[in-house]
Amino acid sequence: MAQDTHVSDKADDAQLKALGYTASFDRTMTLWENFALGFTYLSPVVGVYTLFAFALATGGAPMFWSYVVVGIGQFLVCLVFAEIVSQYPIAGGVYPWSRRLIGDRWGWMTGWIYMWALATTVAAVAMGAGPYIAALAGFQPSPFVNTVTATLIIAVSTLINLAGTKVLARIAMLGFLCELGGALVVGAWLLLFGREQSISVLFDTVAVSGEGSYLPAFLAAGLAGIFQYYGFEACGDVAEEVPNPSRAIPRAMRLTIYIGGAAAMFVCLALILAVKDLGAVISGQDSDPVWTILTSNFGETGARMVLVVVLISFLSCVLSLQAAASRLMFSFARDKMLPGWKALSRLSSAHVPNVALIICGIVPAAIALGGYYLSNAVAVVVSFAAVGIYIAFQMVVFAALSARLRGWKPSGLFNLGVWGLPATLLALAYGIGAILNLAWPRTPDALWYQNYAVLLTSSVVVIAGLVVLPFMRPALARKASA
Structure with a gap:
């Protein structure tokens, strides 16, 4: 068995060398640990709990269908990514993929946007944990609490990530087991014993829109689904830490969508049907329906036990996000595409990019501190995080389409065959629509910079x-001549 592993590692290293790199990381992350990394990044509990109150108040119970619509769209994107990573299993994901499909400058801009979106997502998830930590500790949630708890979570995540790939993989697996188990147990209990609504509420648009069109409310509430369905790309960010990545990572990506998406819809459905007074949530009278549901069904003590699982989910999600961001920064630096590339591309004795990890902790903490001064900070930060990731995703999808039209035929172990072109076109159309939806200003009564915050950022x-980018030209020229 050990001999087979050694042969596999040699083949993986030879594949990486053919792509222009020497092996630097330990290939110790199994298929299921790689999937767990993607799952905890997607994190059905974090995604649903963070935006449940906002989405339900904005779009009512039918906002549930945003998880279905977005799930289908993102699955198409996932298939495109799976084809690419199967041929180019390189650390950093979207940056090296785009670079090989179109060129250095397109790849650099894709990675730049994705890097800032990841940093913002780390801050958004850490800030989203604030109300639950406040509820667990028994004090009132506030912007100050959100900021302090976000900073602490990011600090703990950084320390754990610095311990190495094995520790990251094990905690990701622990987070996956806790999150999936907690989601299934809580969701099943609510559906069996805590139901307050009939399934028909999922089709009741009148409560939100009256006799008018429901579409604007549904599109606004769609932020919940849009924020949910990414994380599969993180499986590819650590491609050099996984044995047989050309086969394993496309499978892990698809599993992330299948299992993560199903769990998110299950959790969301259970919570919606357990809301006693939907009108109070829509009117804003019940501003924290999740806590209301948990306390009314499990009591104060039981609700706090559930919150412990929720907070484990938040921490494991931040861990996965930060790991993905650091590998992207490492990939940039290894190609001499960032200032301070020597330090950023250096691996510690634990075989992780320690300087990149520390920076990927400092920047999100600074974003969380800045969020303290924004009204509705979590929704604003989440919106930019989502739109930034979607822009980067669609730059990769466009790169794949452009390469196909120029004759590129994916040659990895995972291949869509004749379905590749239509899947890519549909993925691009979906992604452009989602970006427009995210960036659309919807609060005309707010200050202009708040209404256009997503567009501005x-x-x-x-x-x-x-x-x-022009300052990267010497690095680009060096890379081209290498």
Whole structure:
């Protein structure tokens, strides 16, 4: 068995060498640990619990269907990514994929946008844990509590990530087991013993829109589904830490969508049907329906036990996000595409990019501190995090489409065959629609910079990338001549 593993590692290292890199990481992450990393990044509990109150108040019970619509769209994106990573199993994911499909500058901009979106997502998830930590500790949630708890969670995550791939993989697996087990147990209990609504509420749009069109409310509430269905790409971010990545990672990506998506819909459905007074949530009278549901069904003590599982889910999600961000930064630095590339591409004795990990802790903590001064900070930060990731995703999908039209034929172990082109076209169409939905200003009564916060922050990141890009030209030239 050990000999087979050694032969497999040699084959993986030879494949990586053919792509222009020497092996630096330990290939100790199994298929199921790789899937657990993607699952805890997607995190059905974190995704649903963070935005449940917002989505239910905005779109009512039919907001549940956003999980179905987005799940189908993101599954198409997942298939495109699976084809690419099967041929290019390189650490950093979207950056090296785009770079090989179109070129250095396109790859650099894709990675730049994704890097900032990941940093913002780390902050968003850590901030989303604030109300649950407050409920667990028995004090009132507030922007200050959200900021302090976010900073602490990011600090703990950084320390754990610095311990190495084995520790990350084991905690990701623990997080997966806790989260899936907790989601199934709590969801099943609520469906069996805590139901307050009939299934028909999933089709009741009148409570939100009256006699008018429900579509605007559904699109706004769709943030819940859109924020949920990514994480599968994290499986590819650690491609150099997985044996036989060309076969294992496409499978782990698909499992992330199958199991993570099903768990998210199950949790969301159970919570919706357990809401006693939907009108109170929609009117804002019940601003924390999750806590109301948990306390009314499990009591104060039982609700706090559930919250412990929820907080494990938040921590494991931050861990996975930060790991993905650090591998992206390492991939950039290894190609000499960032200032300070020597330090950022250095691996510690635990075989992790320690400097990149520390920076991927400091930047999200700074974003969380900045969120303290925003009204409805979690929704604003989540919106930018989602739109940034979607932009980066669609840059990869566009790169795949462009490469196909120029004659590229995926040659990895996972291949869509004749379905590759239509799947790519549909994935691109879905992604563009989701980006427009995320960026659309919907609060005309708010201050202009709050109403256009997503557009503004996205524009700042893109413009900053275009400003920095010319300074990367020497690195690009060195890479081209290498």
